[in-house]
Amino acid sequence: MSDLPNCPKCGSEYTYNDGNMNICPDCAHEWSADAATDSGDDTKVIKDANGNLLQDGDTVTVIKDLKVKGSSLVVKVGTRVKNIRLVDGDHDIDCKIDGIGAMKLKSEFVKKA
Numbered sequence: 001m002s003d004l005p006n007c008p009k010c011g012s013e014y015t016y017n018d019g020n021m022n023i024c025p026d027c028a029h030e031w032s033a034d035a036a037t038d039s040g041d042d043t044k045v046i047k048d049a050n051g052n053l054l055q056d057g058d059t060v061t062v063i064k065d066l067k068v069k070g071s072s073l074v075v076k077v078g079t080r081v082k083n084i085r086l087v088d089g090d091h092d093i094d095c096k097i098d099g100i101g102a103m104k105l106k107s108e109f110v111k112k113a
């Protein structure tokens with residue numbers, strides 16, 4: 001029901017939200033409810049072509065033929081890519097593809113397997 005975090009001070013799970021603050025009834029600790037979502041650049045949201053959230057280690061399937069930059073190789077539609085790693089940038093998936101090697105993909109051209 002609630003996705004409030006546990007109290008960062010005492011670990012109580014009975015925290016409640018009051019406006020912009022989260023409050024712990026056990027130790028009376030109060031902290032900003034925004035802090036968790038605003039800070040932390042590493043909580044980037046990368047979605048596949050269907051809008052599913054992708055995570056490090058996911059297996060995805062390529063949904064269109066993708067030319068490999070600087071070569072004549074093509075990653076064929078339907079290629080399974082295991083153990084992806086999410087990165088920053090225009091191409092936001094770092095991965096290794098059998099027969100091709102390490103490369104980067106755009107999340108919009110894959111779907112979660």
Ligand SMILES: [Zn+2]
Pocket residue numbers: 007008009010011012024025026027028029
């Ligand atoms: Zn507490």
